[in-house]
Amino acid sequence: MNTAVKSYLEKVEKWKDEVHELRRIVMECPLIEGFKWSRPCYSFQNHNIVLIHEFKNYCALLFFKGSLMSDPHNVLIQQTENSRSARQIRFTSTEQIAQLQNIIKEYIYQAMEVERAGLSVQKIKTEDIKMPQELKYVFENDSEFKAAFMNLTEGRRREYLIRFKNAKQSKTRWSRIEKSKARIMSKKGLSDCICGLSKRMPKCDGSHQKITS
Secondary structure: OOHHHHHHHHHOOOOHHHHHHHHHHHHOOOOEEEEEOOEEEEEEOOEEEEEEEEOOOOEEEEEOOHHHOOOOOOOOEOOOOOOOOOEEEEEOOHHHHHHOHHHHHHHHHHHHHHHHOOOOOOOOOHHHOOOOHHHHHHHHHOHHHHHHHHOOOHHHHHHHHHHHHOOOOHHHHHHHHHHHHHHHHOOOOOOEOOOOOOOOOOEOOOHHHHOOO
16 A cells, blocks of 8 residues: 555544545556545556545545546536536445445546547636736736736636636625735746745645744
């Protein structure tokens, strides 16, 4: 057993039995066990296939390219509206996992075939994302901020535009833009490290939580 996975399994609490059962099923498939994003992660031909993770109200198997898979049993769930590629199968009991055991394996093998075929999910082009009126207003009145935003990498600009655009209320869009200004002026993306402690720069790994006042 992967040592990091072993440590994780010893510490997991709320969905302990469910996570152990999911791992048992996944390990019956020809996948390589690893540990990424602080969770058990399983790969095929050096490509991530599925991840076990737990949330407050459920635990889940996350298929990295689930959007490219067929879903004859109608069990794949899009975690958020911004999840273009990943899809989940969610569970709330070991009984439910047992009932879906064959389906889980069917979907894992299907995910492996997606990798064999070399399929990939097309990313949203930044220019296809409609810019919120609030951001346009800020640009018109703050040329320095506009320049900083435009000098970000395309991926970082896309992250911010999606976050701003998806706020349902105008006041929330204003708030998100204001809270992001310092990051943008520092050439940082939404998920970039700003404390300098991350072990997987430039991305944040939560090391900022170690900082004490």
